[in-house]
Amino acid sequence: MNNPSSPRRPHGPGAYLLVVGASLVLGGLAGAASAFLGDQPGPVGTAVTAALVAAAMAAGFTVCVWWWRGIDEAAREAHKWAWWWGGSSGMSVGSVLLLTLMLRAEEQSLPAKLGSTPADIFVSGMMCILLFQLAGYTLAWAGWWLKHR
Amino acid sequence: MNNRLKVLRAERDWSQADLAEQLGVSRQTVNALETGRYDPSLPLAFKIARVFGQPIEAIFTED
Numbered sequence: 001m002n003n004p005s006s007p008r009r010p011h012g013p014g015a016y017l018l019v020v021g022a023s024l025v026l027g028g029l030a031g032a033a034s035a036f037l038g039d040q041p042g043p044v045g046t047a048v049t050a051a052l053v054a055a056a057m058a059a060g061f062t063v064c065v066w067w068w069r070g071i072d073e074a075a076r077e078a079h080k081w082a083w084w085w086g087g088s089s090g091m092s093v094g095s096v097l098l099l100t101l102m103l104r105a106e107e108q109s110l111p112a113k114l115g116s117t118p119a120d121i122f123v124s125g126m127m128c129i130l131l132f133q134l135a136g137y138t139l140a141w142a143g144w145w146l147k148h149r
Numbered sequence: 150m151n152n153r154l155k156v157l158r159a160e161r162d163w164s165q166a167d168l169a170e171q172l173g174v175s176r177q178t179v180n181a182l183e184t185g186r187y188d189p190s191l192p193l194a195f196k197i198a199r200v201f202g203q204p205i206e207a208i209f210t211e212d
Contacts, residue, residue, distance in 0.1 A: 007173025
């Protein structure tokens with residue numbers, strides 16, 4: 001239990017924006033470094049890229065842990081609830097939508113922006129599901145706080 | 150769960166922000182507690198009891 005004599009002020013929206021910003025910067029740095037240092041043929045390039053991405057993710061997780069430990073218990077509960085119900089529901093909706101579109105692929109013409117190679121389309125599908133997941137998460141998070149006002 | 154947080158806070162003439170600062174939580178959390186829409190964890194309930202100088206069962210009661 002924390003020391004009651006010196007309660008710490010919980011993190012606010014500024015800290016959340018800091019986490020988002022730090023994640024973007026770390027991702028950008030890892031991407032740029034991979035473009036320069038990982039641009040080698042064979043397993044060396046793959047290993048360098050993997051190492052850079054792993055380092056960026058470790059740094060990102062460290063920032064997330066700092067933020068998570070700094071928010072209060074109701075804020076944590078809102079995020080956990082939103083991730084489970086909103087994130088899972090969003091992922092389900094996105095997955096079903098994508099699978100439905102795939103089953104009717106011969107009748108669809110995919111937008112060129114989704115990519116032309118199987119790998120590009122695979123990544124686009126993942127990003128699409130992630131967007132649904134984040135949309136569900138955001139809605140559920142807002143709903144939790146509205147319900148608990 | 151019902152609670153007397155709002156009454157106890159009003160008796161001391163504290164704002165929600167004042168209580169939040171003493172508990173180390175956000176004002177939104179204090180509001181959620183007062184309206185009975187969020188039940189605190191045991192550690193937070195003990196902290197609330199300590200801040201008001203009363204036993205937990207004098208602040209929180211079952212529905």
